Structures are given as structure tokens and as C-alpha cells.
Amino acid sequence: GSGASGPDPVKLLVFGAPEELGAYRTLIEAYQDARPGERVQLIEASDRKDLLARLATSVAGGAPPDVFLMNYRFYGQFAAKGVVEPLDQRIAGSTLDPADYHPVAMDAFKWEGAQLCLPQNVSSLAVYYNRTLFTRYGVPEPKAGWTWNDLVGTATAMTRDARGLVIKGTEAEGAARLPAVHGLGVEPSIIRLAPLVWSNGGEIVDDPVKPTRLALDSPAAREALKNLIDLRQAYGVVPSDAEVEAEDDESRFLNGRLAMLMTSRRATTNFRTITGFEWDVAPMPVYRQPVGVLHSDAYCMTTGSKNKDAAWRFMEYAMSADGQRIIAATGRTVPSHIEVSRSPAFLDPDQPPRNSQVFLDAIPTVRALPTVSTWPEIEDLSYGILENAIHRGDRLDDVIRELDVKSRPMFARGEHG
Amino acid sequence: MLAPYLVGLVGLMLLPALVTLALAFTEYDLLRPPTWVGLDNLTALVDDPIFRVALLNSLVFAVVAVPLRVLVALGLALLLHRRAPGVGTARTATLLPTAVPEIAYGLLWLWLFNPLYGPINQLLRLGGEHGLTVLGRTPPPWLTDPTSARAGIILMSLFTMGETFVVLLAARRALPRDVYEMAALEDATGWDVFRRITLPLMAPVLALLAVRDAIASLHFTFVPAFVVTDGGPPPYATTYLSLFVYQTGFEYLRYGYAAAATLVMMLLTVAALLVQWRLIRRYRRFYQV
Amino acid sequence: MSGLTLAGVSAAYRDATVLHEVDLAARPGELLVVLGPSGAGKSTVLRVVAGLEPATTGRVHIAGRDVTDLRPGLRNVSMVFQSYALFPHLSVAENIAFGLEVRDVPRRTARERARAAAETVGCAGLLGRRPGQLSGGERQRVALARALVREPDVFLLDEPLSNLDLTLRVEMRAELRALHDRLGATMVHVTHDQTEALVLADRIAVLRDGRVEQVGTPEQIWRTPASTFVARFVGSPAMNLLPADAAVCRTGDAPPLPEQPLEVGFRPEAVTLDAAEGTPATVDRVEVIGEDAYAYLTLAAGHRVVARVPAARRPARDESVRVGVRWADAHLFHADSGRRYVP
């Protein structure tokens, strides 16, 4: 840092695709314009794994970034290990008012009672759909309050071959006709499964505060899981593994060959490049009661930061209405700032999806996944097992048992907040 | 003259490696100071199903890919060691994949392996109907099927045997020509010549390359597994030791545990090395003049 | 019993022609030595016969068969390579038996015949060793044994003695000749050592720049060299060569010289230093080699001449002597072509 006039810049570690990183650069520029003299350096990782490797190495090496952006599902391991600076005192002495933010997001980043990070967004799952396709095939669009059966019915009706005829994707295995359009895209992951289980009255883990095992063996959870698997195994409305490998769901949707896609707000940025058809979002289907799953990233300050005051000032800005608006402009986030989330910055009717309100409506029903320090391992493990279940059709009992047996040691090693 | 290298070797290789290996006996998450746990990590590894899978994958890779790589390189070296029209170009072509940056190479294959749109399967489907090959079978799903994914990674590694090829080419060209003429005079068949002359004469070089490849095989699985398959298809079809170490160390922050895996990996390499060394020694006897 | 004929054979490496329409024949049972300086194309002759290089023109016959287009393995020749070409990874026994084993002779028979061949050349004690553990002389014997283990139509031996030191060379060349006499086989032996050629050969073919300069018995080559090249190449120090009209004292019966540009050649042995009315000369230098001494002289007219004298009666350096040439032992050559002058 020789020759630099001011203090060292605040180092902000984030990851994302090139477009997302662009948004952070805009945020930083705005901040530096607004506060002359402040300097922030963006450290770009390309994906979560990159970010983890960088963060861990730099902490171990004693030169951590000052601020990093982290999903609440993964911040547990850092929180548990005292790497993240508690912010309560700073919040108390600043203009930032916790009440301005959606509490569900704020709560997700409390560790042993202390506020460790400040959530930048409060997203949840929704069903994106290709309205043009629905119109073409005369299938009713999904609407609030629809059930799982509605979803399956709609997806089945939307799975079509090249001539536009309804087709069952399972028959297509290795046969002459492949679906040209699939009814639904959904990832076989815990985070997709969770809201379905919850909605059906089940639980993902035995104890949301101090989980010791996955609790998918309850009848409610079993049913939700079975229904998820049946999407592929019984109805063939979701693309096969080879098809996913060939073209992932997001680009399948982009290319107009996926009727519905269950994903978070994150996809919006990408979908706004769509010109060939009209699309919108619908809320998640419901089993018994509507429940959403929280998707939230937060700015965290490292305890090892040498530049905490400046880092805090940047965090304040990023969390402020101004800062949130800038990130919201990318379309990829649901701002955690209540006011901003209700402003045109988020709900702009000129920008698709028209029905962004779906995300706001979901917030009251949103639940967070447990924060365990070993959660990343558990997610990776369960992803593999679930993927096989969906695409290979493993026996449901085996799947549940395998998930349980293999994840137990991970829970045992985990630390909780 | 040795000084810069020694500084690098000790400062950037041996010392860091030693630190990491020492951490194998601690519990260390990179975030808090390490705590001594003795052999706990090593005993835990023994029971770790993922580690066992990774170990098995690595061994299978080494056992299949290393000889294949050497054989392919040998075949190409024997094919291309003498002049003929096109041979020079073919030699350069053989080196092409080695010249592509690893990450680009990995992603190139990701595209080549694409089960529906990838050029490989499109090629396999040529002449067939309804997405089948000429033989009426479905083309391999590559990265979604464990066996074909492993085969795919081996295939990828086969294409980057440029270094081995160069060394073997040089070795073959260094073999005395008169010995081959002698064999021609005796009317030895091509197979006889290969079995009785070429193979034994190149055995030391082949063994050396096998040693090097065996050492390196633990490393050159990393990028393909990291970039192309991400250790999958599920559960851990292409999780090799190198990827296992990276994941446990940097994604799950169990650095001490990963270090223990590294230790095991290096011990295995040493063992393999010793075995091969004995083989080489047996051959070396023949060549002392 | 079977001979060898090369008729108008040319050969080339890349674009450089190294053999020019060579005609050469070895009679059945004959030991033909091909002699020539380094690079003359001697090895190339053998390689063409063996089929290792193609002949660009001409035909090769072995034992009456035209083998020009046959691959080496079918020509039924045995070759000792200039470099021995032993297989470094095979034992001596395996080396010798190689040719039999690839011909699918049963292993046991092959080993027995290998042992017999090894005994013939006196290397039966080495059968278990590898070439790397042999001295140069021993390797040569192994290479020879490998050639002898079969019964080919022709043996081709490429400078099989060149890497040995003098003592060993003298020994081996006697053995080789004895071997030939015992086997009665057709042999082509290549060398650049004139002594070896003179000692071994039934007939010698002198090769120069890919052309046959002369073919004849050792006696013919020595006594009636066909050209100045042959004359100077055979014999050491080389034959003296002067313009025929140079002023030298001719002793003995000396007919008048014909009226055309000629050169006269005479070996150091034909020069006498005590001729009564010889040409005056000064001694530049004297080399003593055991019982013989060679005096390097400059004649009054400036020509340089070497004379062989008994070491005991050698002149001193710078001494003045009188030189005579035994004209009966002198040779005449055309000054322009260098070919022998035949009156």
C-alpha cells in the first residue's frame, strides 16, 4: 500500500456472474461519489466455492477482506468460528434502524443473540412461467393459492413435443419423441424441497435451533419428497438429467422450452434479457398452508478487519435506501429494506415480471433453514442423493435413510448459533 | 547457482508442505488456531466413506489412465517417429491439447461432452435415427452417468499426454537404427520387433514416465473434476483425492482433516514410487556399459 | 554354394548418389574384400546387398536369384554391422539365437546352435553376459557368431575389426580367414584398412567415391594398381608419384619413356639411397619404425620422395644422399586420367 494517500480501501468480497459483479461496482462508485475520500475495493470471486476458498485462506493467512457478502445458509461456519464481527453496538450508535428491514432476514443473521451481518435482500422461491406458451396451448396460468396437484396438472399439460402435442416425458426415455417443451424445472436440492415439506406440515431437521439430523422420515416430509421425485419419475414433466446436463433449466426457460421454473428472485436479471416471449412469476404452490423459504445474503464484517470503521460506513451505505435501490435495480434482489422493497425500485411495472408483488407477499410466510456450521457439507451431500432419487428413481425409503445416516456425522460435527 | 532454486524449493514447496503435513495432526478450520488431535484425523479418514470413494476413484484412475496415457503416447511416438508426409503436422497436433490453458480445456470438454448438443454425441448419432447411434443404442450420457463420467475424465487426460509423447518420441529416435536393420535382416515380424526390441529398449523411459504420471495423476484429476464434473455425477463418481482435499479444506473448512488426506495421498505416492523404483532398478542393470 | 552379383547398381541417400553403377561379383566360396577410404560407399554396397537401402538402378543377384525387390528378411544373408548392432537388452546367447527364434526354430534347438556358433568364434564362455559387459573384441565375436549361426547364401561383414587395437586385430584377422576357409562360404568383407585387405582377401575391390576403381587379387592390386588412386591408397607410406620426366636416376632395366604426359609411381621400397650415380637429394626427416626406417627426401628438382631403408643404415637428417629408383618396380600412369599406362 505504499504511495497511496488515504487509508487502505475497504475490501469487499463478493461473488457472482459478470453482470452481478457489475452491480456491485455501480454500488461502490455511487458510494465513493457520495462520500468523497472513502475507497472500496471489490474482490471478485466467480462462484461460492471461489469465495469460500478465498475467504478461508485470507483469514488463515491473517489478511481477511473487511466485508464479505454471504448467504445465511453458509455463514454459519464463519459465525461459529468467531470470524464475523458482531454489529449490535455499531447499529446502536448509527442511523441504521433495524426496524427498517424485514425481520425475517435480520433474524437469520443473528448468532447466539447477536446481529452478525446485515441482510442485503430477502428473497424466496417463486414459480416463473412463460406466459406466451401458456397462452399458445390454452392452459390456465398459475395463480395464488394453487396446490401441488394444480402444479402437477399444469406441468403435465405444458409438457409438449415438437408438434405441440402433450407428451409424457417418461415415455420419451430413449424413445423416438423427446419433449420440446417441459412443464417444469426444479432443482433437486434441500432448499427447493424445504418450503414444500414445511407447507405440508413437515420439518427438514429435527430441531430448527439445534438440529441433530434430517427429519425427512415424517409422513408429511415423505409425501412432499415423493411428490417432488414423481415429477420426474411418474410424470416426466421435468427434464431428465441428461437434458439438464445438456442445457440447464435457466437457459431452457430463456430459450422458451420450459413452461415453468421454480427458482428465486435471482433469475430475474437474466430473464429480463428475454425478448421472444412474455413471462411472469407466480407464488409457490401450497399443500396445507403457504410457507416460503428464505433466500438472503448479508454483508458481514470480519473480526480480523483492520479497517472496521470504514467498513462499517460502507455497510451503512449499502444498507441504506440509496444503496439498496442500486442493487435492486439489477432486478436480482428483493431488497431487505422494507420501504425500498415497496418502492418502484423493486416493483417497477415497466420491468418484468409484472407480478413482483409475489415476492413481497411471500415474506410473512418465509422460514429460514437452520444455521449449522456444517450446512454446506449437508447441502452438497443431500444434493447428490436427491439428484439420484429424482433422475435414477432410487427407492424412497433408501433415499431417506441414506440422507439421514450420512448427514448425521455432519450434524454432530456442526456448531449452532 | 543452486541458491535461487533452493530458496524456492524450500521456501515455496517443502516448508509449506511440511506445515500442511504437520497440520494433519491437528484440528484446524483455517479460522481459529489449530488444536492438536494426534492421529484422530487419520483414524477418522479410515471410516470416512467419501474419502474411501475418493481414494478408490484416484487409484482406479491411476491404474487405468496412467498406463493408457503412456500407451497412447507410446503408440503415437512409434507412429510418428519417422518422417512421412503429414507426420510433422501430426506431431504438432498431438501437442495442441497440452497447449490449451487448463480451465479452457476443462470447459471445452464440458461442451464436447454435452449429452445432447455436444459434438461427440452428435458425431456418435450420425447416421442413426431418433437420437440413437447407428447401432441403435443411446449415446453415452457422459457426465450424468458414473461410468461414462469416469471414462470421460480419463479420455480428457489422454488428450493431454503431450509431454509424455515428446519424451517418448525423443527416446524412440535415440534408439540405435542398426538394431532394427538387424532385425529386418532376420526377417522378424513387426510384432516380434515390438515385443523383443522396442519395448525392452524403451522400458526404462517408459517406467520413468509411468512414475511421473503416477505422481502427477493425483494432480491432473483436479481441474477436470473441479471444472467439468464437480465431483459428480452423484454421489461421488469423480470425486478424486485432489478434489476431496480441496473441498474438505476450503469449502468445508476442515483443513486439518484435508491435510491428513494429503498425507495419505503422499504416502501412497511414495509407496507407488518405491515399487516402480524397484522395477526400474531391475531394468537398469541391463543398460550399464 | 552361392555367389553374389551386383550389376550396374546405383544407390542414393536423399538426392546424393553415393554408388554409381557398381558392377561387382563374388564367386561362390570367395572372400571378397571391399576396400576404400572413409565415405567411399563401402557400407552402402553391403546395405544394398542386404536390402536395407534400395538400389536406384541395377540388379542384385544372390545365389542366382534376383533379389533386387525382395525385402531384407527374404534375401538369406547374414550381416555383421560396422557397429555390431547387438541387442543391448539380450544376453549373448539370446543375441546369437535371435535370428533363429524369430524364424520359429524351437527354443532348445536354437540355443544349441547358438552355443555351437559361439564355440566356433571362441566366445562360448560369455553366453550369459550382456553386450554391455563385454570388451570390444568380445562384442565383435558375438556379432560374428550371430552371423554364423545361420547358413546364409552370403556373409556380409562391415569393418568387423576396425574397433580393435592392433594386437587384437592381427589375431582376429587370422581367425576370420581360418573361419572362411573352414566354412567355404561366400563372404564380402568391407574395410578401409589396406593391410587387412591384403592379408584376408581372395580378391579386393577398391572403391572410390561410389565407383569401383579396380578389382583383383591382392597381388594384382599391389603389383599392378589400375590407377594412381589405388596405387597411393594401398601401401604406407603412400607410393611416390612424380612426373615421368622428373630427373630421377633409374636403376636396373629402364626402357625409354613413351612420348606422352605420364606420371611415374614407385613405392618407398623401390627407392635406394646408395645408388652410385643417383639423383642428389637431402633428407628432411627420418621415421624409424622398428627395423625399418622411412626417409623423407627432397630431390634436387624439388620433388618429395619417401624411401624405405633398414633402420640400421638410415641416413641422418639433413644429410645429402643420392637417390635411385628400381625401375622394374615403377608404375606408369596417364598424367591426365590417372589410369595405368599400358604400353
Added chain:
Amino acid sequence: MSGLTLAGVSAAYRDATVLHEVDLAARPGELLVVLGPSGAGKSTVLRVVAGLEPATTGRVHIAGRDVTDLRPGLRNVSMVFQSYALFPHLSVAENIAFGLEVRDVPRRTARERARAAAETVGCAGLLGRRPGQLSGGERQRVALARALVREPDVFLLDEPLSNLDLTLRVEMRAELRALHDRLGATMVHVTHDQTEALVLADRIAVLRDGRVEQVGTPEQIWRTPASTFVARFVGSPAMNLLPADAAVCRTGDAPPLPEQPLEVGFRPEAVTLDAAEGTPATVDRVEVIGEDAYAYLTLAAGHRVVARVPAARRPARDESVRVGVRWADAHLFHADSGRRYVP
């Protein structure tokens, strides 16, 4: 002017001692030839002098200085390596000037002296070429020029002619001797070729298995070999060696033999075949080499003897002859030690 002394020098590779307390001296301006069979340790002697191998015992003096512990660069010697050791990537001129340039002689001067040295050995026309483009003889000259470009205390030449063919060798050895005479430098020349040693040397040191067998002028080596080894190593075909009491006819002045186990040696030149009352013998084989012929005989008592006869008067194979030995030219050796018998 400066000599060279080795006093009690031993040398070893790994654990094998190859020089055993060698004492050797070259007087200033002398051309000393070290002669011995392959593997005798000749090259090792030069390497110890140059400082390329350490002496395990003894001292080396060059020009009066004790250089035993000096590094090679400081001993002021020039060496021609057995392999020439030309730098393949440098032109001939650069090769020759190499030793000067590293001593920071200005480039221009270095080039001039290189040219001068090249002219001395007759390779000035090759200055621009690389070693790969030279024939063996030319390379040898370049190596020599590289040694000559400096003015060292001692020149060390390791078999500089061994790779040349006979004609070229004869030529070069004359040039080398002339060069030595012109420079008046101290030279140590290593060879296994006895002819070369006899022709070139002021004095010859015969080496055998790392020990000096005899040192003397060529005349001494030839006339009074100190041991059967020297006697048989020098001369070709080798000296005949028989038990002194073998039944051979002695011609000339033949004093009675002393009463102890002795061997008698006599060169083929000392054998006459026409002795009136000679020992009966049969001719096994005759080698004709130009004017000379060598008859290989078996004496009645079974001993084998070689005789040199004029080619014109050679006996036929299997002919019976009567052999006499000129006793004046015979040598006596102790039968047990092989050392010369001095009455």
C-alpha cells in the same frame, strides 16, 4: 621453457586405483609419448596433470611449480582431448579463440591469434564452419589449434590421431612432429599406436595397468625392451617368445645361455627361413603385405613362430622350411617376472 614431473602419483576412480605411484618426467621442450594398451591409465595421467582428477598420492610439478593442489585453470596447460571436446555450437574460429576470450583478451586480438593458430595447423580455411561440418581429420586440427593458440607450459595431447584413417594419420603425425620441433614446446602425447609412438617420440613411457613399465627413447624401447610386455606390445606382428631352451637354430654370434629359467624373444625380422642347418618347421599360413610377407610357422617342437620374409621370396603354405634366429637380435627375459635379463 618448462618441464613436467610426476612424483609417486596415484589416482583412483571411486575405489578403483588406476595409477599406482607413477614417476614420470618430461624435460623442457621434450615430446614424451605415453604408450599403452586400452585401459592402461594413459588418459588418467593427462587428467591428473591437467588437474581434472585429483592425485591421491604424490606431487605434480609443472615448470618447477608444485601444482598438485591448484585448480585446472591455474596450471597453464593446454589439452587436446581424446574426443576433441570441440564446442558444437561455436564456429571453428570461436572454438579456437575460446581460451583467449575467457581470459579477457580483447576480441580483435583473440581473433587474430586464432587465425594464426589455424594457419599453423592448416585449417585457416575452415574458420567459419561449425564442428559438425568438419571431417574427423579437420576436427583434430581445430582441437590442436585451440591448444596452440595459447602459450602454455605443457601441451597435453590425448590420442589426437586415433580416429583418423591410415593415410590421414601418417600425414598428421608428420605435421605434429614438425610443429613440436618448430615450437620447441613440452608435449605429452598419449597413444596406443606403437607406430605413432616410435615415429613421434623423443622418449616413450610404456604404461601397463597404471604402472610405468619402461621409459626410454624409441630406439631403447625397440632394441632393449625392459619386459616381455613391452617387447610384445611394440612391433607387429608381436615378438616371438619361446622358452630359452627351446630347440631353435641360433645364427650369428650365440653365447651360451645362463643357467636359469629364461625366455627368449625375437622379432619376425630376426627369423631367417633359409638357414642351412635351421630348425625344421612347417608353414601354417602366409600373410602378404605389399613387399613384405609374414610366415606363420610351427616348429618341430610345437612352438609357433612368425617370420618376416620378402614377399617375392615367401614360402608356400604347408611348405617345410628351416628356421634360424639371428641371435644378435634376440632378447632374454626372466621366465618368472618377465623382466629383461641383464647378464
Added chain:
Amino acid sequence: MPERAARLWRTLGAAFVLLVFVPPLLLLVAGSLTEPGLPPSPTPQLVPDPLSTTGYQRAVELGGLLRASLNSVLVAVLAVPLSVLVAALAGFALARLAPRTTTVVVAASLVALMVPATALLVPRFAIFRFLGLTDTLVPLIAPALLGTSPLYVLVYYLAFRAVPADLYDACLVADLSPLRTWWRVALPLVRPVTAGITALTFVLTWSNFLDPLIYVYDRDLFTLPLALRSLSLLDPTNFPVFLAGAVLATVPALVVFALAQRRFLRPDD
């Protein structure tokens, strides 16, 4: 003629090799020239329709490829010669030193060869931080200190050992310092080895991915592999953009390889 037949077979073999090795790279180029954003074509297209260089433009804009190339070039320009120099010096020293020292260093190098890169990241990071070198390009150049890979030092060692000992002895007699012997005699003699090692070092340095990932923060210091990595996260319809990046990253390596290849495989028949 048998020789002519053999040549024909070899040519056929060479053609086969070309057929296997070249198409993937041609497809890479073809793919990079496809219009981004279009659904993937169901058949391989050697000449994409429509032909478009948009991929290249987007790759340069999005990935900051220009800046990254500059950094990569900077690293390569500094690291490759340094690395080759270090390896050559060390290899020479090994070839000339006492056998015992050599054995120790060779053994240590072999051990180093076995160390997986992942085991080095963290300790190295601590070292670089201690030296205040993180977030500079120095950690990317630093591996040059060990010749990039100990393997290359060993290769040099073998090459220098194969140089006739007489040449070194001639240098000793001429009183050349070891350094000058290395520069004037040894190095020129192993030029093909240097060419080969330079090429391989270049490729390794050029495609080094893990080191910049860990040690470099500043986007302005990103090297090509990092830039490529971020491009690789683009969605599949933008694959041409990534392929364009890959082509751009491959071309320099190919050029270096082709140049070097001519040197180290030339002395032919």
C-alpha cells in the same frame, strides 16, 4: 517397395491423428464464432450460421479480457524467463556438484513433485502476507523460483549430465568460471531442452488458475484464467462468449508451442 508402403502407412496414421486431435479445437473456434444467445444447434457446425464475432466483443467487455491478457502477459514475461533461468542454473549446478549434494536435492525435488498444489495454498498465503506481497502479481511470479515445477529442474539436470564431460573439462582447463561455463557452453548445447521447457513453463504459467484465485484480489490484477473462469459462469446460451475467451487465451500458448516445437523436434532423420 516396402519403404514406400511404410511411409504410406505412416501418413495414414498421421492423418488419423490429425483427425482425432484437430477437430475439438476447430469446433472450439467454430463455437466461438457462433452468435451468442441462440439456442444450441442440434448438429455440429464447422461454419456457424450466422457467423458472428459478437462472442469476442462480449468476452472482451464482460470478462475484462484485455486487462487480464495484459496481466497474464506481464506475469509470463517476468516469470517464464526467470523460471527457465532458475531451472537451468539449478539443473546445471546439480549436474556439476558432488553426487551426494545432487542426490539430496534430487530426492527433495521428487518429494516436492508429489506435493499437491492445494496443500501449499494456505502456508504460502501466510508467507506472502508476511512479505506484504498479497494482492500483487508477485505470488504468481514466485513459482518461477522453483523453475515452476521441480520436474523441469530434473529435466535440465539430465540434459546437462548428458553433455560430454570433456566439454566441461575443456572449460576447466581454460579456467572458465562455472557461471560462464553454463552460459557459454552448457546452455547453448541444450537449446532444444530450453525450447521445450520454455513452452511448457509458458503454458503452465499462462494457465495457472489456483494461484491467482487465492492471491489476487484486485480485478485489475486478474489474469486470463480468472477472467475465463468468470466467463464460464455465463449461462449456456452465452457459451460462444466463453469459447471466444478460451480461443483468445489459447492462441498465445499455441503460438509459443508451435515456435518451440519446431526447435525441440527439429533434428530430424
